Amino acid sequence: MASDAFRREQILVAVNPRGYIQGLSIFRHFKHPILGALLDVVFLCAISAADERGVAEGLFASINLRAKELKCARVRFWNQGPDNWQRMRDETQFNRLDHGLMVWVANSPR
Template sequence: MARAYSVGPIQRHQVDRAYLLVEASGYEVDLTEWREFCGAAFARQHISLYTAEIVTVENPRGHIPGLGIARAMHDHLYGQLLDVPVFLVISAGDTPGVSDALLEYLRTVARNRRCRFIRIARTDPASWPDPRGECLRPGRGMLIPVQ
């Protein structure tokens, strides 16, 4: 059965529902910190090429089974890449579909920002990004070429 997902920048009404993924994944971020993190993204007046973006995958029932945080950056070895310190998918019935939807959105973002690679970090509760989206331990993760 084909499932349709809405994928895009987090919306204000999704903040608390998206927090359920953050909490379930073991990141030590409480709801207040998560709301502040999202609030900083909403408060930005000017979106730049290097601004962190919080991305959600929403199913037709309004549940959020996927979440990512991404920002373009320059890596001394790989050049321009899309760094994804947070890539979370929790789905009882369609993990591959949710993952594919989130990854396809990230590929589009990477192409638009002229990135050669996407670097997806492993889930690491010690590596929650700061409000600018920077990972505490940059440079780790799986590299995916952008075509």
């Protein structure tokens, strides 16, 4: 996990035992006006020649754990688009519910 005091985004990196980066996720904890606490995942990439599924599952599990720690009931995975970085800094775009994939956090109250 890495973050910067001046930015809202956090970076999650999946590293194999040899120290090679195999996955990357960038997300932001956000208080949505309708949904409440929300973890917004703007970027997710799993890379592995032998175990891409395992890397992806590890990233998803870590994101789910982080969402639980932050008391989020949902995680939104943004559609991959070239304008995501601009859109995520625009509060009107961020508040919309018509983009991305919304996932319930495991073991959260519904």
